[in-house]
Amino acid sequence: MKLLLFSMLSVSAWAQIETPQIGVMLCLNGRARPVAGVAAAAVVGIPWFDGAVISLACSVQGCLAKTESALFTPAGMVADVPSGAAIIALDATSPGAAYVYFVSSGALARWTGSQLVPLDFAPGGDVLSLRAVAGGFEYAVECDGEIWIGSKSLGVANSILLLDDGGALLANEGQVRLVRSDGSELDFAVTGVGGFLRMSDQYVQVITDSGMWALDLEPGHEQMFLLPGESQ
Amino acid sequence: MKARLPCLLALALAARMLDAQVVLYSLNGIAPSPLGSVYGYGQVAAGDSMIVRFRALNTGTAPVTITCLSVKNTTGAGFSIVNSSSTPFVVAAGQPMDFFVGFSATAITSYAATLQVGTGTATDACGGTIESAILLATVVPAPILSVAAPCTGPDANKNITFGRIPQGTQETCTLSILNPFPQALTVSPLLVTGAAFATTSGNAVTIAAGQSVTFTIKFSPAAGSAYSGTLTVGTRTYALVGTGFSSPLSALVWNFDSTKIASGEQHTLSLQLSAPASATATGSVTLAFAPSIKTVTDDATVRFVATSTRIASFAVNAGATAITLNAQPNIVFSTGTTAGTLTFTVDSGIYGLSGSPSTSVMTAAAPIALASSAATSRANVLDVVISGFDNTYSIGGMSFAFVDRSGAAIASIPADFSTDFQTFFKGQTGSSFLMRASFPVTGDVSQVGGVTVMLNNSAGVITTPSLKFP
Numbered sequence: 001m002k003l004l005l006f007s008m009l010s011v012s013a014w015a016q017i018e019t020p021q022i023g024v025m026l027c028l029n030g031r032a033r034p035v036a037g038v039a040a041a042a043v044v045g046i047p048w049f050d051g052a053v054i055s056l057a058c059s060v061q062g063c064l065a066k067t068e069s070a071l072f073t074p075a076g077m078v079a080d081v082p083s084g085a086a087i088i089a090l091d092a093t094s095p096g097a098a099y100v101y102f103v104s105s106g107a108l109a110r111w112t113g114s115q116l117v118p119l120d121f122a123p124g125g126d127v128l129s130l131r132a133v134a135g136g137f138e139y140a141v142e143c144d145g146e147i148w149i150g151s152k153s154l155g156v157a158n159s160i161l162l163l164d165d166g167g168a169l170l171a172n173e174g175q176v177r178l179v180r181s182d183g184s185e186l187d188f189a190v191t192g193v194g195g196f197l198r199m200s201d202q203y204v205q206v207i208t209d210s211g212m213w214a215l216d217l218e219p220g221h222e223q224m225f226l227l228p229g230e231s232q
Numbered sequence: 233m234k235a236r237l238p239c240l241l242a243l244a245l246a247a248r249m250l251d252a253q254v255v256l257y258s259l260n261g262i263a264p265s266p267l268g269s270v271y272g273y274g275q276v277a278a279g280d281s282m283i284v285r286f287r288a289l290n291t292g293t294a295p296v297t298i299t300c301l302s303v304k305n306t307t308g309a310g311f312s313i314v315n316s317s318s319t320p321f322v323v324a325a326g327q328p329m330d331f332f333v334g335f336s337a338t339a340i341t342s343y344a345a346t347l348q349v350g351t352g353t354a355t356d357a358c359g360g361t362i363e364s365a366i367l368l369a370t371v372v373p374a375p376i377l378s379v380a381a382p383c384t385g386p387d388a389n390k391n392i393t394f395g396r397i398p399q400g401t402q403e404t405c406t407l408s409i410l411n412p413f414p415q416a417l418t419v420s421p422l423l424v425t426g427a428a429f430a431t432t433s434g435n436a437v438t439i440a441a442g443q444s445v446t447f448t449i450k451f452s453p454a455a456g457s458a459y460s461g462t463l464t465v466g467t468r469t470y471a472l473v474g475t476g477f478s479s480p481l482s483a484l485v486w487n488f489d490s491t492k493i494a495s496g497e498q499h500t501l502s503l504q505l506s507a508p509a510s511a512t513a514t515g516s517v518t519l520a521f522a523p524s525i526k527t528v529t530d531d532a533t534v535r536f537v538a539t540s541t542r543i544a545s546f547a548v549n550a551g552a553t554a555i556t557l558n559a560q561p562n563i564v565f566s567t568g569t570t571a572g573t574l575t576f577t578v579d580s581g582i583y584g585l586s587g588s589p590s591t592s593v594m595t596a597a598a599p600i601a602l603a604s605s606a607a608t609s610r611a612n613v614l615d616v617v618i619s620g621f622d623n624t625y626s627i628g629g630m631s632f633a634f635v636d637r638s639g640a641a642i643a644s645i646p647a648d649f650s651t652d653f654q655t656f657f658k659g660q661t662g663s664s665f666l667m668r669a670s671f672p673v674t675g676d677v678s679q680v681g682g683v684t685v686m687l688n689n690s691a692g693v694i695t696t697p698s699l700k701f702p
Contacts, residue, residue: 020666229540
């Protein structure tokens, strides 16, 4: 059986080769631009469209972006939504779907891929990040100066991004901390972090007051690098 | 009687224009002035030449043919037409014909000539209507000016050069005026102009026959710049030229954040001067890349990250050693994904630089760098997805070692995708790649538990972690 199996393997193997995609970044001027290449040797492409994006999240399944008053996908699906920033959690278990929390109104909705469905939501604090989990979602809130996920405190942080694999990114006092789901941690020295943005499944954009960084989350390859043209 | 002379001149001028289709002008620069019956060249130093531009303007409504253009020396022989169009010359209505009359003589006396411009016939070119003027000049004794080192000149264009000296310093040159004539000569005026030039000589000097006098001119450039002035010695005017320059910046001290620099990295460069700058200076630093791979001409991902280009500004303040790059204490650059040499060069422009303006770092050929790797399965197909870069552009040969769910080896399968990669690299910037290697399988793919891939390039072999199939 093994001989049969692998004789077929060796004869018929083929390879497709293409340019690796890092993800989509948000530029200082609010343009959403694709980033290709590899870490530290990235190339930025042309903006999606000539307008400002204020919230964005991307994965291998696609992107969901928010302008001041609309939620849209690169494929052209558009929905009118409350103004201001949004926290977007793509749902890996349901391609094209996402949870969207509108910061100014405190409303939560589920994006089905074509429309928004409002959800009842009473977070009990300022929602800082959101992620889809099997059968629902979980979120991080700031309460009493600490960041909480449910009943678990993550301590003090200026910014947080909940990762799909159960981990989290936390920014505080000149460093970004990558907390894996197994509890292991990695620290990266970077100051002035103002927020995180999910560029893709593997990369997170780290927005700082001196420029735009990207963090490679791939286990064993974790590193931060500056994104081209967006740093001092 | 006193009132009649201007009247006569006015009448003469009017007559020259009456019924005349051609009117004469002299030009001082580009500004024309109507030419009277007499034009004086003034005093001209013996041996010097003086050239005046004249214009014959057709004020009529029809073309006119100028057949006569001549200068007849009536006293001495000093005037001549030095440049003009040949006659007959047709001048369209409203258009001019310019010509130049020069004067030069050595005998100390007065000179006169008659300038004629006519529209006569072919057989009598200067007959018919003629416009004319008397040209006058006086040749005066001219002293001989000489200049001692370190200055040079005067050259044929009457330039006296003080050369280049550091700003804030001064250079004094001694000049001599020789009176070669057998009688005393008063040179007046004797003047120096120009902000950076000064002399202690008087405004005039009398020189005994066959004697000379000396005086000095001091050149004091306040800044790094070119300076000019004039020296007037009697009827002659000389140009004084000199340049002040800043002391060159001291040698550069190049600081990289690491001594080990490889492809696929970002590094920080900072620059210092080995001694404080003598002046505030600005310029640029450029980054050049020379691939060591013969088939590659460049890698656009080698660049300064902040500017996304290969050039950045630099600046240093007077008295400081720290150089800012792109207005920051340092600058980050990407090394790209191609083996080669990165060369940084500072262009300090007019400020100059001591020592070499360049330094280079090399990114060596290295085994394939992996960015990610994963294994997935579809119905009857196993996929291995690997991304990374190969700074040698020689990737292709690889080996896939499959194991079953218990971890026991099933088989090691070699593959060569060199042709696929070479085709891919031809349209690429840099060597980054994402490869999806697919293996069709007959049988139950779930038996295959994992795979480890060995990838070869000209610099070595790299092995992926053990990739698990879901």
